[in-house]
Amino acid sequence: MTKANILIVEDEVSQGKLIQEILSDQGYIASYLETAEAALELLQVESFDIVISDWRLTGKDGLWLLEEVQKINPNTYFVLATAYGSIQHAVEAVKNGASDYLTKPYSRDQLIFCVERAGEKISLTKENSSLNQELQQRSQLVDMIGNSKPMQKIFHQLQKLAPTDATIHISGESGTGKELAARALHKLSPRCKKSFIVINCGAIPEGLAEAELFGAEKGAYTGAVKTKIGCFEAADGGTLFLDEVAELTLSIQTKLLRVLQDSTLTRVGSQTPLPINVRIISATHKSLKGLVSQNLFREDLLYRLNVIPISMPPLRERTSDLPALITFFNHKHASRHQVPPLKINQRLLETFEGYSWPGNIRELSHTIERLMLLSDDGNINKSDLSFLELSHETKVLTLPQSGINWKQMEHAFYKQALEYANGNKRKAADLLGLSYKTFLYRLEKFLISG
Structure with missing residues (x-):
């Protein structure tokens, strides 16, 4: 979060101004006040992303301010700082709703790290809120679209499997809605009130994969300045969606298998196993059986993940859903961009029905958005659709007799x-x-x- 609005509450003027200067130099919008009463007055008329308050203040203390801030805006990230840095104070701060705490005297780096961590958590909260909103949209999509036989079969499977704790593997081409299916399983399950954590296995740096998945103790590796909670612990009680699971290295696959077998995990740098209660849903656009035959994926892990398989159909196999899908994305993008919706005509429908949609639902959504933003008041000409007339069928290249470089x-x-x-x-x-x-x-x- 590059431009967080931060309020500093510190009764030592020199200390308060120094904190304000440090954070301002880092690009944050930092304001400074000396008392909790003055801070509360400002917070009632102005919104702040982060509040950093000393515990001991002249007049009301930081704990009082924390309680008052929670009444006004419980989403405010509140950091309590105290020179009386005992474990009891830290526990009391967290119990009363503090997001984090700093023990005085703290260094410039500790302050910046604390604020950066706050920014990450605030961004994650906003992202989760956005995902929840998107989930509602997608749920409406599931409810209103899916008259084709392939999708009716998928809906039936999801409704039947959602109440269980069965481990499910979702396969299908890119853009077919694998994550959408995983979210539906979570939303319809008894775990729906708990976390739904998504991790893209192909996007984790290899050296950090173990810590990202299973967590790490402070000092377990260079840069581990605090205990890290991994994705499994973060999803405890809820659902963990392992997207593109085929991208995991064999060494991580071995550790993942152990976690699935024992329902326990051990953080990097620890010898203590921790019990976990997580439902696992995995997905990939690759053939896991094919990877097993190439010794790129563990066969025993395949059987653990693929207890119940679900195969998402490509859009070309459910073209009868196109009219409803077009209507959905037409309204969605028009509302988002505040522009007139496309005027759907027969030429558009025929072109869409004759196209193979290699990018599936995702490509359809992007195509409608592109046409909408480039059209004149929603009118579509034949030339606007020329990019869809290019053949996306796979062609066999003929090797010249002279050879190639x-x-x-x-x-x-x-x-x-x-x-x-x-x-x-x-x-x-x-x-x-x-x-x-x-x-x-x-x-x-x-x-x-x-």
């Missing part, structure tokens, strides 16, 4: 994919049928910047 051709394909994807590396990787990590490796190998 394979490295040169491979280099050219990577550059072309980046151009077609407008620099979006994930989309470029999809165009080539490569995983994101493999594509990044190839770019580095060929010294291609994108």
